[in-house]
Amino acid sequence: MKIILVGASGDVGQAAHAELSKRHQIIRVGRKTGDVIADIADRRSIEAMYDQIGAFDAVVSAAGDVHFAPLTEQTETSFRLGLDHKVMGQVNLVLAGLPRISDNGSFTLTSGVLDRDPIVSGTAAATANGALAGFVTGAAIEMVRGLRINVVSPGLLDASEARYGAAFPGHERVSSARVGRAFAKSVEGAITGQVIVVG
Template sequence: MRIIVVGAEGDIGKAACKELGSRHEIIRAGRSSGDVRVDMADRASVEAMYAKCGAVDAVISTAGNVHFARLGEYTEETFMLGLRHKVMGQVNLVLAGLAIVSEGGSFTLTSGVLDREPIRMGVAGAAANGAVGGFVLGAAIEMPRGLRLNAVSPGLLDVSVPRYGRWFPGHEPVSSKRVGLAYARSVEGAMTGKVIIVE
């Protein structure tokens, strides 16, 4: 398969690429690195990415910014960051790719632990994760041409602990290997409309 991985240079993206890269052709995409550049929040940029890559069999998104702040410190703009990037960015990948991804292919998005295990200052992330899960559930029943749509929802990765561990008190890290396997299950398996929880 030819697989686009958006956010390939992040910890989650690297886990997905490591698991799938030995069996498939990986096209790495990102805002500032990779084989092709893309800004998911800009539909035109997403369409340009697809035009450059040509036919693909699967798309994985492991990208999406959110703003972390205390509840009372959010503005509409800072809260919207996560909705624009993590939610609409991933929605853009699906909508723009419906006619591009090969028949029977798949999209795998990324949510995360915060909508089921909240942390202080993480409300925007929780809201974005819940929205991604809702989109997957609702859109999967309308996907054309046998296309499948899932999301992976990992906890804090083991490799991410040095940078983000202090934000997640009491959370047991999940192995990058298991996170990579979750993406393989979505891409290489038969499921659709599922949020694959890795914890």
């Protein structure tokens, strides 16, 4: 398969790439580095990315920014970072990709642990994660041409421990290999409309 991997340089993206690249052609996409440069917060950038890549069989998204801050310090603007980037960025990957993706293709998005196991200062991320779960559940029943859609929801990766571990007290770390296999389950399997929890 020819798979577009958005957010390929991040910890989650690298885990997906390590697993999927064993068997498939991967087109790595990032805001600053990759085979193709694109910003999913900009619908026009997404359209240009698809135009540049041409035919493809699957999209894997491991991208999307959110703002971490105590709830009392959050504002509508800071909340919108996660809604515009992590939620609508990934939603727009699907909406723009629907007329382009091959029959029986798949979309795999990424959320995270915080809507089911919250941390202090993580409300905006929890909100974005919950929205993505709702989108995938609703979109799955309207997919055409045999298309599928899922979202991978990993806990804190072991590869992310040094940078983010202090913010996740008591959380079990998950291996990058397990996260990679979750993406393989979504892309290579038959499930749809699922939140694939890794944690």
